[in-house]
Amino acid sequence: MVVEIVASVAILVAGVTLFVLIHVCIIGRTFSTITSGASMQSGTILISRIGSMSQEDIKKLPSYDFNMEEQKSLEKSTSECVVCLEKFKSGEKCKLLPSCNHSFHCECIDSWLVKTGACPICRALVDIGREEGSFPSEVGLELR
Structure with a gap:
């Protein structure tokens, strides 16, 4: 039973970590796009x-x-x-x-x-x- 709890907590921590990493990547990509302006079309203005x-x-x-x-x-x-x-x-x-x-x-x-x-x-x-x-x-x- 203790092993099941430890495994559940480990899976939960891994899932939250993965979620945070994905979120950081998306935010990082958004900010780099805004500052570089590389992917902005000519008519698009924030x-x-x-x-x-x-x-x-x-x-x-x-x-x-x-x-x-x-x-x-x-x-x-x-x-x-x-x-x-x-x-x-x-x-x-x-x-x-x-x-x-x-x-x-x-x-x-x-x-x-x-x-x-x-x-x-x-x-x-x-x-x-x-x-x-x-x-x-x-x-x-x-x-x-």
């Missing part, structure tokens, strides 16, 4: 390395008054802001990110973009380089 946006650039993003009736007619409409997790209400000021067409409450996305210049849903970089008239017309919103 969120932790994305800089914030200036207040001036954030003000350039298109905004609109949310209209429940218009949103119901759109196929790809979302009913809530993923930053604050509250439903959009008619008449609320919202902003549209031009690079991915995701919408958020103005205050919510402004505070998000001050910290990280990427969409909180798809992590696409926010592109403010477009002219206001060049946003996709499929959104069906009157932008200001």
Whole structure:
């Protein structure tokens, strides 16, 4: 019986050791990839390395008054802001990110973009380089 307990403990220790070694190898590989940048594709950017946006650039993003009736007619409409997790209400000021067409409450996305210049849903970089008239017309919103 003592032999069985010793064998069980030895197998348990060996299993935990193997698990820790695998974990260390995976973490080591991840950190070496991040620092060397060797395996990063040209369009891939880590969120932790994305800089914030200036207040001036954030003000350039298109905004609109949310209209429940218009949103119901759109196929790809979302009913809530993923930053604050509250439903959009008619008449609320919202902003549209031009690079991915995701919408958020103005205050919510402004505070998000001050910290990280990427969409909180798809992590696409926010592109403010477009002219206001060049946003996709499929959104069906009157932008200001």
